[in-house]
Amino acid sequence: MKNIPEYYKTKHVFRLVVGGIFVLLVLIIVLSFFTTQKMIKIIRNDFNTQQLYLANHAAAIIDKDFDILKSELLTLSLSPSIQYIESVSWRNRMEISMATIREYGVFRILLITAKGRSAYIVEDKGSVFQQDTDYSQSDFFIWCRDPNNHSKVYASSIDRKTANDSKAELHIKLATPVYQESPDEAHPLPTQKFTGVLVFLIKANQMAGRTIAPLRSGKTGYAWVIDQEGYFIYHLEHQFIGKNAFEARHLENPHISFDQINKIQQEKMLIGKQGTSWYSSGWHRGNKGPVHKLIAFAPAHMGADNFDHFWSVAVVAPISEVQDEIQSIYLRQALIQITFILVAAAIFFILRYYELIWVKDHVNQIHCESRELEEYARRLEDSEKRYRTLIESADDLIFVLDRKCHVMSMNQSWTRMTGQPAKSIIGKRLEDILKYDNGIRVNTFVEDAISQRYAISHDDPVVVNGNSYWFNTRYKRITEFDDQYEAKEQAVLVIARDITERKQLESYLLNAQKMSALGELCAGVAHEINNPLAIILGFTEMLLEKAASGTREHKILSTIERQGENCKQIVEKLLIFARIPAESTTSADVSLNLQRVLDVVSNTLLTEKIRLSIEIPDLLPKVRGDSQELEQVFLNIINNAISAMKDGGFLKVTAEHVLNEVHIHFEDTGTGIAPENFSRIFDPFFTTKEVGEGTGLGLAVSYSIIKKIGGEILVKNRIASDTQESGTTFSLHLPVAENRSTGIQMIAQPGDDYE
Known part of the structure; x- marks a missing residue:
């Protein structure tokens, strides 16, 4: 050289x-x-x-x-x-x-x-x-x-x-x-x-x-x-x-x-x-x-x-x-x-000529400066390793934003959280990778942090890579310096801590208190209505026996009796919802229950131009629960699917035996559930149907029945897009019934009928 x-x-x-x-x-x-x-x-x-x-x-x-x-x-x-x-x-x-x-x-x-x-x-x-x-x-x-x-x-x-x-x-x-x-x-x-x-x-x-x-x-x-x-x-x-x-x-x-x-x-x-x-x-x-x-x-x-x-x-x-x-x-x-x-x-030959002249003058200077640079690089590398070890091992998201909210650096906690390389988001706006549910403007916090000396902190729901979290986020101003150690640019250090589990526990506690109060209210209202309703139906029946068939009075009394029976059904649903769940000791042949309900709705499906696909294997195990209540759950879900497919569609009913559970899936091609309504579908009295078409108790009662037998009811919603059609899938996870004396799973045989 x-x-x-x-x-x-x-x-x-x-x-x-x-x-x-x-x-x-x-x-x-x-x-x-x-x-x-x-x-x-x-x-x-x-x-x-x-x-x-x-x-x-x-x-x-x-x-x-x-x-x-x-x-x-x-x-x-x-x-x-x-x-x-x-x-x-x-x-x-x-x-x-x-x-x-x-x-x-x-x-x-x-x-x-x-x-x-x-x-x-x-x-x-x-x-x-x-x-x-x-x-x-x-x-x-x-x-x-x-x-x-x-x-x-x-x-x-x-x-x-x-x-x-x-x-x-x-x-x-x-x-x-x-x-x-x-x-x-x-x-x-x-x-x-x-x-x-x-x-x-x-x-x-x-x-x-x-x-x-x-x-x-x-x-x-x-x-x-x-x-x-x-x-x-x-x-x-x-x-x-x-x-x-x-x-x-x-x-x-x-x-x-x-x-x-x-x-x-x-x-x-x-x-x-x-x-x-x-x-x-x-x-x-x-x-x-x-x-x-x-x-x-x-x-x-x-x-x-x-x-x-x-x-x-x-x-x-x-x-x-x-x-x-x-x-x-x-x-x-x-x-x-x-x-x-x-x-x-x-261009190569021209530049090569001038390069030879320039290299000859600067080669000695490079040798002198290279030794100093090597020493400085070694110290810088040691310092950077210590810094990286401290930042990258932290469980919190630690990153730096510029004044326009572009990500300048991000630690490896991002990779552990999303599976994406931290380098892949450098240069992106924070609002493009962290979606705040309540519409918070991150640039407001960044400007406040830059203009003030103290840190700013807040708790908010955030969507990261399609998953929902709660973050406690702190913003603190930092200053970048140039080679002469003069202030060059103001930036913000952000530390976001995942507090999702804490928020979920708080939410579960609050929801449990609300549902407990609502259950007591429903039980009280139902019992208070039952007594006068029984009197109304009793006297109506007596008057119907006295009124001549076909008269105006007989029609009016029939209308009163019919509407009274509707009220009675609503009261019964309220009592089912308010009843304290108890462990079920009965068993049901879920294949037979499903077939009964499908036979009932087959004409309705044909009239509404809804194609039906059934995939139920033979010899499914019996499940815990009452046959009549399970049939009510199946009927509620299928009726909701029919209501969602006004112009016809496709309903697929499948069942499978998975470990100690029977999974039943009802998949339709209806309009789907609006995102803003998704979290409320199991709430009592919540309905999107027209007035008089639904009470809002169907899914709430179904939820209570499934929970009573120790099962789960899951919902998957599809919004129409270029790659998929809209629709909803309800999945029931029903525990398999066991013989209490032997602990052996009970298998339904052809012809068994459990009520």
Whole structure:
């Protein structure tokens, strides 16, 4: 280091540098070429992945359209007007359904009589008539007449016909049996007899085109659909619709090999698989000639009960749209890189010349100062180690803020609390990482701490990385100095101590006192109301016996009795809530209790268009508790779920045996619980329903019942976002019942019934 190295001055080094620059330029060109090819492949795969997303999305819409039609078909079959073929109302009911489902391609609704000799027909163009045609030997009629297919839906294969305008018209049938099982005023006792078959006739190409026609991929890409037999249901080229996909392409352009697309259809699309690939085509949007295309495909299932019918949705786009754009971009990038290397080389030689002169003058000075710097660095390192050991080992959050509340440093307590590196939050505003629930402005405390000499302290709730805490936070002014030890900048030292456990204990104590007082109040109110309520109901019953049935006085007394019974139920709920929990000594077959409640609400779920999924394993252990009370809890939770799904939805009920507990989950896709109401849902008399629709005691009573048997009731709330739909999940953790004499868990056997 005492002299400038001699190799900086030689011509040999200069030649090496020039040669190195030339080699670098060649490498840039070669690497740009290979990088371009690699990037084209990557972007092609990424583009095809996006096309696969479009295909899956379109298939999902078609699946949903079929679900809507099946739901409407089953709902229509439950109408008394249809089941009893009432002379006036069957027409009105079928016209209402036609107005709802016309947009899905339904052009005719048929109600075929039980013998299959006649049909009542409503068409999408307004025609309503009765037709004598023999359907009794039709496949769909024979299938629907089978009692085993009650409440199931039949779907036919595509029937290819030709309309008057010579365009292919593809028809499919959805059918379901109709039984006399819904009562009304004229038929209070249903006969359960087979009435006939309800059929939707659907234009398949219109139904598919509703979703596929507006679909675009890239600039000119489009989509088409084939059925599982290989016939086009929808295509941008209308002459293909209704034709065999293997034959239509060859007839359109016999000079091109379609082996690749035929292989894709044969081995993947026609067996219901999804995937991506490429193939050669003979045209694109009216332009004929060889075209290489990217393709992504996904199946759309009808969900019929007689056979797994499905269509395959394909999204295609020319490869050239992706490849040409990428090549032009990389060509420009390569030219820019070469220019940059040449300019950098010129600057390098100029700077190297002046650097040699500067190094020669300062190398000796550097040697002298380096010894002093090494000694100073050693002392500084020792001091910093002691400081770091003290700060980093503290349990409290210790950090420094500037005047604008940006984090300048943070100790390792942050990492232990959140699992995130402390360095990751340097430079961020404190309000972005610590969310104060009560809207506290941290900059106010920082300004006060800087302007005053004494420390400022306060207790507040804080959200850190999604978790809630209580912090006791102290702010103290500190001063940073420059190299001359002159005040440079005012900062604030902050020490935040976690006092969450202390605050929770205080909250639990206060809540226990409030609930105890509320329970005593409820018990007192309930007992005070029970006596006059019993007198009211007793005298009302006496007066009802004396009043003639059908008179105005009898109706008024019936109303008084009904409302009195409602008050009695409310009083009973108050007493359940106020009752001191006692350990349960009875056991219940939770599988049987769940099934009873689901049987009760099944018609309500169907009417409200709520799909039900049940996953209950066999031989669940019995649980502690009273069967009637548990059924009340299940019914309260399911009724709340129904109320939250006004426009229909999905209810999933699952059960599992976990250690010494049975866990039951009720998951819905309703509106969810507003964040501001979440902490109050188990409070007595709290309800978000309209006046007269709820007492606010359902969940409070359910909570008391579950706690009485030593269980837990947990709630998980989902707010709608881009990644998830809204909804609520109630989870019940019920302790397994044990034989008191043996300590062995009791397993429910089929047929056991514990009340």
